[in-house]
Amino acid sequence: MTITVASGKGGSGKTMVTASLAALLAQEQPVTLLDLDVEEPNLHLFFDLPVRREGPVWSMIPDIDEERCTHCGVCSSICEFNALLVLEEQVLVFPELCKGCRGCAVLCPEGAVGDGRKMIGTLETRQGGAMTLHSGRLRVSETAAPALIRAVKERAGASEPVVICDAPPGTSCSAVEAVRDADFVILVGEATPLGLHDLELMVRTVRQLERPYGVVINKAVPQDRSVHAFCASESIEVLGIIPHSRAIAQACAQGRRIPEALPATYTVFEHILRAALRREVTAV
Ligand code: SF4
Ligand code: SF4
Known part of the structure; x- marks a missing residue:
């Protein structure tokens, strides 16, 4: 099963959610992680995994x-x-x-x-414990990001029980390549006017690709309910709400997985993970 975490814009917390879900799942079973944000791969910063393999992609x-x-x-x-x-x-x-x-x-x-x-770039494989992480790194000035994303996805193999992918932000061809064959897409939307605008674009994209999906609202504040309202009006399931919090931002900046760094958030991430694994389908 492939779960892809995507967002309409950078900085919405997509990689933080990916790393946190992977850390939870790795407590129970082997997990394969793919960093498909090949223009700015940073998922490895959340894990202390040694590089086992590295090579060019043509x-x-x-x-x-x-x-x-x-x-x-x-x-x-x-x-x-x-x-x-x-x-x-x-x-x-x-x-x-x-x-x-x-x-x-x-x-x-x-x-x-x-x-x-x-x-066009390099492909790195890190491995340790229950976790295997494949990352692509696009060569500077290169534009063939989708080809490198395909190469990273091929590394996962068909026999992996669960693959969690960190997609590139936005709705460009790179993002489409990352989500187009996902079994479930988690859209991370930031609770701001700009976040809502980009989330709407991403919802349109996954609907066109006919992928099942749900939304995680990140940096939620009581005074802005616009993302909640949008999800309710479109019958989109909200899988989890992560509050706007200095403690979360600090833990994230230190490369710590949030459910481990802040146990009070454990239930939220656990719920998101279970919902994705059950492939709870919202509007397609
Ligand atoms: S110009 Fe015509 S013949 Fe030459 S490479 Fe292009 S398609 Fe082929
Ligand atoms: S058609 Fe254009 S993009 Fe495609 S292989 Fe030829 S030169 Fe490259």
């Missing part, structure tokens, strides 16, 4: 055979990412823009596009 880039190429322009016209420019006597490839989709290779009428490769 992605395809076009390797143009100028002998065969007729400069017809098909490849550049189908490339959504403007990674190719066909000139009269040359095809220019911009590797940092290429997402490795292979569309140009498939559609080139002359078979002139071969498979080159570029390093």
Whole structure:
């Protein structure tokens, strides 16, 4: 089973929730964690796990055979990412823009596009006790985050009993890649006007992807009930409410898992975890 923790915006507490749920579950059974926030992986900061394996991740880039190429322009016209420019006597490839989709290779009428490769980032595996954590780290200036996210997900294997993923923030193609095959999505929404706006976008995204989901309201304050009201009006189940608290912020900044650092919060995280494991489905 794959549980993916996502949020519409950065700083909403997504990684804190992921680490806390994983720590609870690891008390009972082996847990595999995937840090899919490859542009800013920081889940490992919550765990003191030694790196067991580390290596580069490669992605395809076009390797143009100028002998065969007729400069017809098909490849550049189908490339959504403007990674190719066909000139009269040359095809220019911009590797940092290429997402490795292979569309140009498939559609080139002359078979002139071969498979080159570029390093898009690294993949690290940490392991200790019941916990295995795979993290991707995107190379600086690289844009092929979805390809690296796929590589991290492939590390998990199909036989893992429970996989908990920390998705990238937002609703970009990286976030979609992270949540699109989750068995259950936990959306962490911050109880602020901006948090509500981004949560609404994320709810639309998971509904389009037809993933079951529930919401965790983080940094909740009595004077702002807008996220509660939104969830009630949309029949979305609120899995847990985490209060706005200096103690939680401090523990989080120190890389401590919240249910262990602050036992009073244990019940909240326990409820979120059980609900996700039961795949309690709200509106899809
Ligand atoms: S589609 Fe093939 S033949 Fe046409 S310009 Fe691109 S590489 Fe050259
Ligand atoms: S592999 Fe895809 S993204 Fe890269 S140049 Fe070809 S069509 Fe564009």
